[in-house]
Amino acid sequence: NIYKNGVAGPNFKDYIATVSSSKNSVKITATTEDPGATVKINDVVVQSGVPSAPIALRGGANTINTVVTAADGVTIKTYSIVITRKASSNAVLSSLVLDPNIYKVGVSGPNYRDYTASVSNVRSYVDVYATPQDAEATVKINGSDLMPGRSVPVQLSVGSNTITTEVTAADGATKKIYSIVITRAASTIPPPPALAMNSIIASEEQSKITSPEVIVSKAVSANGDGINDVLLISGIESYFDNTLQVINSKGALVNTITGYDNVSNAFDGRNKGGVAQPAGTYFYTLQYKDGQVLKTKSGYFILKY
Known part of the structure; x- marks a missing residue:
């Protein structure tokens, strides 16, 4: 009443x-x-x-x-x-999930909740899902707005990576911070022999001068309009010996393309069987030979139609 x-x-x-x-x-x-x-x-x-x-x-x-x-x-x-x-002052999360599911430990800290976690060197990214108790609260992850039911991909560098989740209640004033510090291990691949170091340094210096930079586009719009219909990799035409792997947000391999050339061998939103993939965030690993040096780039891009 x-x-x-x-x-x-x-x-x-x-x-x-x-x-x-x-x-x-x-x-x-x-x-x-x-x-x-x-x-x-x-x-x-x-x-x-x-x-x-x-x-x-x-x-x-x-x-x-x-x-x-x-x-x-x-x-x-x-x-x-x-x-x-009245607007709610509830800025508490009902869940904070990492995909893949990385075990995190609650620790004391300056925020509403503080956690730490560790991953191996092979883990270069993580998806962050956050669900507020109040559906009218808003969430930002590392400054990026989180849409309901979606995730925010976060690249992991070697060493310490801080993921900050900020929840703002419907009243616009109440805020709570959830912080996760993920430490990614260094590579276990041994360094090259010391006797060859001078020649390797000289080769790298020459590569900086003569080798064009490889840049992977952040978006693919595979709708047939002739604009960004494939994943554009600038500079890849200078490195014929290359392989691109595309991975979906669940960690499953979608496609492997060898000899990527942005034209006949290019990712156009389809998997190995030619089936169009759903729009969303995808991750890639690109390996290419620059002379005798095998280089690797990894990151993510957005597929939309």
Whole structure:
């Protein structure tokens, strides 16, 4: 039973009321003086004296109109109630998940929640999923807005990587920070023999001068309009001995392309069997030979149509 105040307004009767953020729905019972009159609440026919179905209340003002039509079918009176639901101050997450599922340990720290985790050198990225308890709260992961039901990919460098998840309550003021520090191990591949170091350094210096930089595009728009229809890798034409692997957000290999050339051998959104893949975030590993040196690049790109 919500207390309502009568106010001046354009209808036969106008009321206002306020409820807490915990009240997310309300039922209205309208009883007519004349049994022959009909009632609609927010355009839904209800029986006189019978509670309506629950009416959802969102944060802020919610207008509920009860329209009574007399038995003559002509006389109509409207009763309007504006219920203001206070914005929630709930900025707590119901879940914070890493994909792949990396074991994280809760530690003491300056934030609402602090965690640490460790991964091997082969793990170069992680997807972060965060679900707030209140659906009207907003989430940012390392400054990027998180859409409901989606994840934010985070690249992992060797060493310490901090992933900051900031939750802002519906009231716009209450905030809570969840911090995960993931340490990625260094490579276990041994360094080249010391006797060959001078020649390797000389080769690398020459490579910096003569070898063009390889840059992988961040987006593929495989819709056939001739613009970004394939994953463009700038500079790859200078390195014929190359292999690209494309991996989906679940960690499954989608396609392997050898001799990538941005034309006949290029990723156009299809897997090895020629089946178009769903839009979303994909990861890649590119290996190519620069002279006698095998180089590797990894990262992610967005596929859309």
